[in-house]
Structure formats: structure tokens, C-alpha cells
Amino acid sequence: MTTDTVAAPLEAAPVTTPTARVALVGNPNAGKTALFNALTGSRQKVANYAGVTVERKEGVLTTPAGRQMRVLDLPGTYSLRARSPDEVVTRDAVLGKLSGEDAPEALICVADATNLRLVLRLVLELKQVGRPFVLALNMYDIAQRQGLRIDLERLSQEIGAPIVTTVATRKRGLSELLEQVEAIVAARKPELAAENVWHEPTPSEIRAAHAQAERIFKACVKPPERPDTITGKIDGVLLHPVAGLLILVALMFVMFQAVFTWAAPIMDGIDGLFAAVVEFANAHLPAGLLTSFVADGLIAGVGSVLVFLPQILILFFFILLLEDSGYMTRAAFLLDKLMGVAGLHGRAFIPLLSSFACAIPGIMSTRVIDSKQDRLTTILIAPLMTCSARIPVYTLIIGAFIPRTTVWGGLSLQGLVMFGLFAVGIVSALVVSTIIRRIFWRGTVEPFMMELPTYRWPEPRNVLMNLWTRARIFLSRAGRIIMPLMVLVWVLSTFPYPPEGATGPAIDYSIAGRLGQFLAPLMAPIGFNWQMTVALIPGMAAREVAVAVLGTVYAVGGEDGETGALSTLLKNQWSLATALSFLAWYVFAPQCLPTLGVVKRETNSWVWPTVMFVYMVGLAYLAAFIVYHTAVALGAG
Amino acid sequence: MVEAFSPSLEAPLEADVRPLATARRGDRGVIVRVTGVSGAAEAVAADELERRLLEMGFVEGAAIEVLHEGLFGRDPIAVRVDDTRVALRRREADAVSVKFDGQ
Numbered sequence: 001m002t003t004d005t006v007a008a009p010l011e012a013a014p015v016t017t018p019t020a021r022v023a024l025v026g027n028p029n030a031g032k033t034a035l036f037n038a039l040t041g042s043r044q045k046v047a048n049y050a051g052v053t054v055e056r057k058e059g060v061l062t063t064p065a066g067r068q069m070r071v072l073d074l075p076g077t078y079s080l081r082a083r084s085p086d087e088v089v090t091r092d093a094v095l096g097k098l099s100g101e102d103a104p105e106a107l108i109c110v111a112d113a114t115n116l117r118l119v120l121r122l123v124l125e126l127k128q129v130g131r132p133f134v135l136a137l138n139m140y141d142i143a144q145r146q147g148l149r150i151d152l153e154r155l156s157q158e159i160g161a162p163i164v165t166t167v168a169t170r171k172r173g174l175s176e177l178l179e180q181v182e183a184i185v186a187a188r189k190p191e192l193a194a195e196n197v198w199h200e201p202t203p204s205e206i207r208a209a210h211a212q213a214e215r216i217f218k219a220c221v222k223p224p225e226r227p228d229t230i231t232g233k234i235d236g237v238l239l240h241p242v243a244g245l246l247i248l249v250a251l252m253f254v255m256f257q258a259v260f261t262w263a264a265p266i267m268d269g270i271d272g273l274f275a276a277v278v279e280f281a282n283a284h285l286p287a288g289l290l291t292s293f294v295a296d297g298l299i300a301g302v303g304s305v306l307v308f309l310p311q312i313l314i315l316f317f318f319i320l321l322l323e324d325s326g327y328m329t330r331a332a333f334l335l336d337k338l339m340g341v342a343g344l345h346g347r348a349f350i351p352l353l354s355s356f357a358c359a360i361p362g363i364m365s366t367r368v369i370d371s372k373q374d375r376l377t378t379i380l381i382a383p384l385m386t387c388s389a390r391i392p393v394y395t396l397i398i399g400a401f402i403p404r405t406t407v408w409g410g411l412s413l414q415g416l417v418m419f420g421l422f423a424v425g426i427v428s429a430l431v432v433s434t435i436i437r438r439i440f441w442r443g444t445v446e447p448f449m450m451e452l453p454t455y456r457w458p459e460p461r462n463v464l465m466n467l468w469t470r471a472r473i474f475l476s477r478a479g480r481i482i483m484p485l486m487v488l489v490w491v492l493s494t495f496p497y498p499p500e501g502a503t504g505p506a507i508d509y510s511i512a513g514r515l516g517q518f519l520a521p522l523m524a525p526i527g528f529n530w531q532m533t534v535a536l537i538p539g540m541a542a543r544e545v546a547v548a549v550l551g552t553v554y555a556v557g558g559e560d561g562e563t564g565a566l567s568t569l570l571k572n573q574w575s576l577a578t579a580l581s582f583l584a585w586y587v588f589a590p591q592c593l594p595t596l597g598v599v600k601r602e603t604n605s606w607v608w609p610t611v612m613f614v615y616m617v618g619l620a621y622l623a624a625f626i627v628y629h630t631a632v633a634l635g636a637g
Numbered sequence: 638m639v640e641a642f643s644p645s646l647e648a649p650l651e652a653d654v655r656p657l658a659t660a661r662r663g664d665r666g667v668i669v670r671v672t673g674v675s676g677a678a679e680a681v682a683a684d685e686l687e688r689r690l691l692e693m694g695f696v697e698g699a700a701i702e703v704l705h706e707g708l709f710g711r712d713p714i715a716v717r718v719d720d721t722r723v724a725l726r727r728r729e730a731d732a733v734s735v736k737f738d739g740q
Contacts, residue, residue, distance in 0.1 A: 079692045117719055118694055203684065206691040214698075231722075232704070239715060241708035333724040337709040346713070346724075371681075447686055447729045449693055452715060452722035 019068040020185045021102055023093055025126070026110035027119050028076035029326070029453035031138040033057075034462050035110055035168035036073040039178075046469060055364065056089075063178040072104065078118060080125045081200050085367040094129055095196065105185045107133035108177065113143035113150065113165065114228070114454070116221060120213035121206070123159050128198040132184040133161050136177055140165035147225030155220040169459045231326075231454045238327070244334050255318045256422060257415050259391070263310035267395075270310075274303025289494075297490030302483065309471065311395075312388040315357050316470045317463070324458035328353075329450050336448055342430040343437025345369055346448045348378040352429070355385035356422075357470075359595045362387075363602055371446035377436050379602060380612055383595050384429040384588065386422045389543035393586050394421055396547050400567035401579040424587050428619070489538045489549050512537075512553070526585065526624035527578040527632075536591065543591045577631035584627040588620035653737040657701065657716070657730035665702040666737035668718075671695050674732045686732055693725075694718040695733050 026032045037044075040059025057073040074093050075086035082088040089098065096103025109126055111119040116137075126133055135156075137143070143150065156163045162180045166173035201209065238244050278295045285291040322328045328350055336346030347369050355362030362382045369375040386394075398414050405413050492512035499509065508517075516534030523533050531553050539546030547566075554569045570579070590596060596609040603609075631637065654669055671690050673683025681689070695701075695718055704722065705715040713726045 081688065081692070083689075115720060118692075118721060121692070201688075203687045203691060206688055207696060210691065210696045227720075235705065235715070235722075239705040241706065245708060329724065333705075333707070333713060333715060336713050336724075336726070337707050445728065447681060447689060447726070448713060449689060449723060449725045449729060451693070452724055 019070055020106070020182070021070050021072070021104045022106050022108060022181055022185075023072040023074050023104040024108050024110055025074050025090060025094060025122075026076060027078055027112070027115075027122065027451075029451065030076070030110045030112040030115075030119065031168050032076060032110040033073060034459060035108075035136065035138055035166060036071065037462055037465050038168045038171050038174060040071055042465075044469075061178075063182055064175045065179070065182060067182055069178070069181070071108075072101075078122060079201075080122075080129070080198065084369070094126070094131065095198070096131070104131065105188060106181050107131055108136050108181060109133050109161075110136045110138050112454075113137040113140045114146060114148060114224070116150075117213060117217055120159075120216055121209045123161075124209050124212060125198060125201070127160060128196070130196045130198075132188055134177065134180045134184065135159060135161055135163045136173075137163060137165045138168055140173070141167045141170070142228075143224075146227060149222035151220045155216065158216045158220065169462070228454055234455050235330070235452070238330055239333065244330070248331055248334055251322075253419065255315070256419050257412070258318070259311050259314050261412065261415065263314055266310040267307050270303070270307045274299060274307070277303070292494065293487075293490060297486055298483075302486070306475075307392070309475070311391050312357065313467060313471060315388055316467055319353060319357060320463045320466050321458050322353075324456070324463060326453040326455045329452050332450060333452065339430075342433040343377060343441075344430075344433050345371070345374045345378070345446055347450070348374065351378055351382060352385055355382040355387060358387050358389065359383040359385065359592065360598050363595065363598050366602070369446070373437075373441045374446050376603065376608065377433050377441070379599055379608065380436065380615075381429040381433050383590060383592065383612065383616065384425050384432065386425045386587070387543070387592075389592065390421075390586055392544040392547045394418055394583065396550070396567055396570070397579050397583055400570045401574075401576055421583060421587060428588070432615070432619075486545075486548055489545075493534070493553055525628075526621060527575070527581040527628035527637075528585075528624075529574070529578070531573075532578075532582060536589075539591050540593050543586070546591065576636040577628050580631050580636070581624040581628035585620045585624040588616055588623055590616040590620075653739065654734055655737065657703075657714075657733040657735050658727040660703045660714070660730070660735065660737070661711075662703050662706050662714075664735075664737055665700070666735040668695060668697055668699045668701055668733055669736045670734040671697060672732050672734075674729070683732075686729065690729070690732060693723050694721050695723075701733075701735055 024032050024036055036057065036059060040061050043061065044057060044059040046055060046057050059071050059073070061069050061071060063069055072093065074090040077087045077090045079087075080091045080094060082091040092098040093101060093104065094107065107126060109119070109123055111123075123135060137150065137152075152163050152165070162184070164173055164177040164180050166177055168174075238247060278299050281291060281295040281299060285294065322331070331353075332346040332349040335349050339346060339348060348366070351362045351365045351369070353362075354365055359382045362385065363379050366375045366378045366382070369378060395418075398417050402414050402417050407413050407416065489512065492515075493510045495510060497509070512534045513530070515537065516530035519533045519537075520528070520530040523536075528536075531550065534553055535546040535549040538549050550570070551566050554566060554573070574582075590613045596613060599609045599612055600606060653666070657668075660666075671687060673685070673687040699719050700717075702717045703714055704717055707713050711727075713724055714730060715722060715724045716730075717723075
């Protein structure tokens with residue numbers, strides 16, 4: 001479709017053509033991110049805006065005419081009147097007031113062609129800003145299929161901006177869009193830019209804008225001949241008061257069973273591969289310090305973390321599907337009242353669900369919650385959601401201590417235990433939230449208002465691209481945080497060497513061993529041995545590190561030549577009561593420094609990470625204590 | 638702004654104006670007034686709630702239909718405002734007055 005290969009005009013020689021800066025704005029659910037993905041492909045960078053933790057997504061592209069363009073994907077909004085940190089970024093970026101960012105030279109306003117009313121009001125606000133923009137009528141194929149008729153010429157006149165129809169998911173209309181953007185960037189003379197007359201509208205100004213938008217809408221848009229009825233029919237089932245909730249519970253259950261069972265063969269493969277590599281290294285490298293470092297420190301450490309990538313990807317895959325299909329807001333609708341009982345806002349559902357993958361993106365996405373108290377409550381309980389970094393720990397312990405049998409007609413017992421651990425996390429989060437909102441912050445109720453978008457088939461390409469981004473983030477995290485820690489742990493558990501004639505395993509004499517033994521009396525009442533205590537210390541960097549550390553501690557501490565799987569080792573070394581106590585600890589413990597760091601950054605205070613750390617350690621110790629002593633009393637000691 | 642509304646023959650002209658909060662599933666009508674709700678328990682000022690409602694399309698003259706109700710206390714509700722579907726709590730819906738069609 002990029003047939004427009006006319007040579008660039010003379011005055012625009014390649015060397016002098018500066019990179020253009022463009023920002024995407026629009027209502028949520030207008031396909032803005034799909035358009036961003038279609039425009040920039042894999043040339044994207046995800047980071048944070050300077051000083052705030054709003055996710056900054058920028059991509060680079062080359063227009064058909066050969067100009068470089070930097071495209072910024074701004075958070076979706078209904079209005080420039082910002083209410084949440086996300087919307088503040090959008091407003092400031094549009095106004096060119098965002099610190100650390102150059103003002104965009106042009107805006108692309110992305111609109112759902114089938115749902116123009118609300119976006120027209122946003123367009124009128126953009127017009128007041130005076131920055132040139134192009135209106136992209138996205139999902140135009142759906143509008144055509146519905147027989148919706150839009151008088152593009154008239155609409156363009158009314159809003160005073162060029163209009164391009166696009167279908168982001170099929171890459172239609174992209175070169176036309178870029179041409180228009182280039183044209184307005186080229187035509188723009190900064191000194192002649194329209195004056196910015198935007199200010200926060202009063203209610204009566206919003207009404208006036210609505211009236212104007214309505215007039216434009218009536219003049220330019222003929223209602224669809226075949227309006228979408230499928231969304232209504234699906235909602236009839238999915239939002240049914242009883243059936244809807246049951247379907248939601250079933251969906252969550254399937255999701256967690258899938259995370260546990262689908263990933264198993266791939267994980268076994270990765271596990272086997274790394275075991276083979278370790279064996280190969282031990283066999284072919286000269287015995288000594290270096291080999292121990294490479295095999296036991298590096299390879300084993302990285303392997304025991306990489307093995308969980310499949311589960312994390314499956315979980316993100318489901319979350320992305322739920323988001324892209326439009327179901328996520330329905331889930332918030334179904335759960336609002338239930339969550340309200342615990343003092344939570346329905347919007348907290350999305351951050352909390354994200355926290356099942358990782359509390360860090362979860363805590364960051366609490367920015368969609370406007371009220372400070374609602375937001376803080378959600379932040380404080382987000383780490384109680386079972387994040388994917390706990391899955392390695394759970395998997396290891398469940399694999400070692402829970403028999404691989406099926407109960408109740410084919411349900412995996414291991415899967416059920418896993419589901420139970422997730423459930424304990426959720427229930428305790430609700431209890432903690434109730435306590436916070438009923439005792440500490442009895443108070444105000446934030447409005448709940450959310451658009452329920454039209455259902456759409458998730459676009460495979462989009463889902464895969466987002467999944468790939470998640471995988472990259474996980475791998476770079478594994479590289480940057482976990483790898484150095486593995487090296488550190490290897491050093492700690494290798495040096496100093498045991499004295500001549502020592503009888504115990506070498507690790508007993510190392511720094512790690514001594515530190516573990518020093519702290520062990522503190523953890524003895526909950527059934528932890530010193531190896532476990534050792535594992536908890538570097539496990540503060542990231543929960544899954546504990547697994548790798550246990551691997552290192554036991555591989556190093558084991559007898560020569562013994563390379564049995566870690567789970568077999570644990571089975572021999574731990575009692576069932578200890579294993580259950582360890583699981584209970586991991587449901588609650590704040591075993592993740594990055595999370596505490598993010599809380600500090602999000603709340604701009606050390607108070608909240610401290611509160612979080614103290615209450616979570618307290619809960620963890622209490623839970624582990626009760627579980628351990630109950631299990632011992634029942635004969636599992 | 639209210640040209641879309643034509644009262645049914647049985648209904649008296651000023652008959653059925655009530656807050657949206659009292660509506661049941663299937664009720665339809667036209668929005669006649671959007672205000673805010675003020676009170677100590679509200680996190681946002683009445684004026685702010687009014688603006689948020691307006692921005693989501695709750696504006697005088699908009700056609701409205703209650704599509705779904707939640708399980709517990711029939712709360713929250715999902716409504717169609719012109720052609721947008723919006724979920725909101727009855728608490729906020731109290732700020733929207735609707736002239737309902739006669740049954």
C-alpha cells in the first residue's frame with residue numbers, strides 16, 4: 001500500500017530533515033496501542049517518564065517519504081482535565097509542558113470510528129490547545145461493516161483538521177496517515193502556531209462542548225444500518241448477575257490450571273537442558289574453583305530462574321487476552337460490589353490482577369485509581385496477590401511434597417494446592433483491605449465509572465508483540481538483578497574455605513552458612529533450618545532467587561558427584577511441616593526489594609514501604625508459625 | 638436538546654422523572670438533569686462528579702437505558718448512554734435525573 005514513492009522535494013534533503021516528534025492521544029479502547037504497534041513495529045522502547053513512574057512508550061519509524069519520526073503513545077483519556085497521574089502525563093505532553101520532554105510537533109488523535117460522540121468532545125479540547133493534529137478514524141472496517149456513514153469531508157471542515165481512516169490491526173491507512181502528519185509538520189511554522197487557549201473546562205463549558213460535538217455528530221454521521229448487537233448478546237450472559245460471576249470464577253480457575261499444567265512439559269525440557277549443560281561443564285572443564293563457579297553458580301542459577309518463563313508467559317497471555325477482548329472492565333463491573341465490601345474500588349481489580357504476574361506493574365497501574373486512599377490500600381495489598389515469582393517456590397515445594405495424583409474426577413492435586421495458595425493470598429488481601437478501610441481510613445467513597453467497550457477478537461499479532469515485551473522485561477530482569485545475585489551467593493557460599501580436616505559440608509563454613517546459622521534461631525519456631533534462612537536473604541532481591549539459592553546451597557553442600565534434582569534433595573532434608581510452613585511464609589512475606597522500592601517511588605515516602613514490610617513480615621511469621629505447629633501436631637513433623 | 642424524546646400516549650408529560658439510581662433493568666428514558674452529589678462520604682466534590690459524569694456522556698438530552706444490574710443490591714449498573722456503554726454505581730447514578738418512558 002506504500003505506493004507513494006515520490007522523491008522528496010528539493011528543500012527537504014535527507015541531511016537537513018529533522019526527526020519529527022508526534023504523540024498519539026485518544027479515548028481508552030480506541031485501538032491507540034494497536035495503531036502504535038502497527039506504526040512502529042518492533043522499534044519500541046518502554047521506559048518511564050522522568051520523575052514519574054508512568055510508562056513511557058516511544059517508537060521510531062521512517063515515513064514513506066524517508067523522514068524519521070518519533071512516536072509517543074500517551075495514556076488514554078476522555079478529557080485533558082487530568083485526574084490521575086497517567087492523565088496528567090497526557091495533558092502535560094499535549095500542552096508541551098512535560099518536564100524532560102520536547103513538545104510534540106503534531107498529534108494523532110485516535111478515535112474508534114464506531115463510537116465518535118465522546119471523542120469529538122476531546123477533539124474540541126485539542127483544538128483549543130492549538131497544536132496541529134490529524135484525526136485517525138480507527139476500526140474503520142467495522143464502521144463500514146455496520147453500514148455507518150461518515151461524511152469525512154464535512155467532519156474534517158468542522159474540526160479543522162485532516163482525517164485519515166485506518167484499520168490498525170490490518171495496517172490499513174498507515175501511509176496515508178503518515179503523509180498527513182508529515183504535511184502538517186512541514187506546514188507548521190512555530191512562530192505562527194495557534195495560541196493555546198485551553199483551560200480546565202467548567203461544567204457549563206463541558207455541556208457547551210457536548211452540544212457542539214452533538215451538532216457535528218448529527219451533521220456528519222448517519223447511524224449504522226446494522227448496529228453491533230453481538231456485544232449486547234454476549235453481555236447478556238457475561239454480565240448476568242449469577243451466571244456472569246460463575247463464569248468469571250471458572251475463567252480464573254482455568255487460567256491457573258493452565259499456568260500449572262500447560263507449562264509443565266516446556267519447563268521439564270528447560271530443566272533437563274540446564275542439568276545437561278551443568279553435567280557437561282562438570283565433565284569437560286578441569287575440576288576446581290572456575291568450574292564450580294560456572295556450573296554451580298552461573299548455569300544452575302540462571303537455569304532455575306529461566307525455567308519459570310513459560311508460566312509467566314502463559315499468565316500474561318491470559319491477561320492480555322482478557323484486556324484486548326474487552327472482558328477486563330466486565331470483571332471490574334462484576335466484582336465492584338464484592339470488592340467494595342473490602343473497601344476496594346472496582347478499578348483496583350486490574351492492578352490486582354496484574355499483580356498476579358508481578359506486583360511491580362500492578363502497583364504502577366494503581367495510577368488509574370483517582371483517590372489517594374483507595375490507591376494506597378490497593379498498593380498495600382497488591383503484593384499479597386500471588387505473583388509469578390512465587391510460582392517457582394510453590395512449584396518446587398509442591399512438586400517435592402504433594403503427590404502427583406488426581407482427585408475429584410481428574411483434577412490435579414498439585415494444581416488444587418496451587419489454587420489454594422492463590423486463594424489464601426486473595427482472601428488475606430481482602431481481609432487486610434477491610435481492616436485498613438474500616439479501622440484506619442473510614443471514609444470517603446470514590447466514584448466508579450467505566451466504559452464497557454465493544455467486544456473484539458484479540459489481534460494475535462498485538463498479543464504476541466505485547467507478550468514478547470513482557471518476556472524481554474523478565475529476561476533482562478533475570479540478567480540484571482538475578483545474575484549478579486547468583487554470583488554473589490556463590491561467593492558467599494563458597495568462601496571462606498573450610499579449615500583443614502573439616503568434616504561437615506563446605507558451605508557450613510562459608511559466610512552464607514554462618515549468616516544463616518546466626519539467624520536460624522529466630523526462624524526455628526516456624527520450622528525453618530539454616531539453609532532455608534540462607535535462601536531468604538538473597539531471596540529479598542526477587543522471590544524466585546530463593547529457589548536458585550536453595551539449588552546452590554544444596555548443590556554446593558551435597559556430597560561429591562551428587563546431582564539429584566533439587567526437589568528430591570528437599571524431600572529428604574525437610575519434613576512436610578517445614579515445607580508447608582515455608583509455603584505459608586511465602587504467601588505473605590515481603591520477599592521482594594524491588595516491590596518495596598516501587599512503593600517508595602509511587603508514594604514518594606518511606607512510610608508506606610516500611611508499613612508494608614512490617615505488616616507482611618508479621619503476617620508471614622504468624623502464618624508460618626500456625627501452619628508449622630498445626631502440621632507437627634497432626635504428625636507431619 | 639430533548640428532541641429525541643416523545644412521551645407515550647398514556648404517560649402524563651411530567652410524570653416519571655426520577656434519579657437514575659432508582660432505575661431497574663430495561664428502563665429507558667432521556668437525561669433531564671445532571672448535578673453532583675455532595676456529602677461528607679463523597680471523595681470528590683459535587684462539581685467534580687458532575688464534570689466526570691458529563692465527560693462520560695451523561696449530558697442532558699442523552700438517551701439512556703439500563704442494561705444490567707449487579708448481583709448484590711443490584712449494584713453497580715451498566716447503562717447505555719446514547720451509544721456508549723458505561724458501568725457506574727447507583728451512588729453516582731443518583732446525580733443523574735431521567736425522564737423515563739411510560740411502561
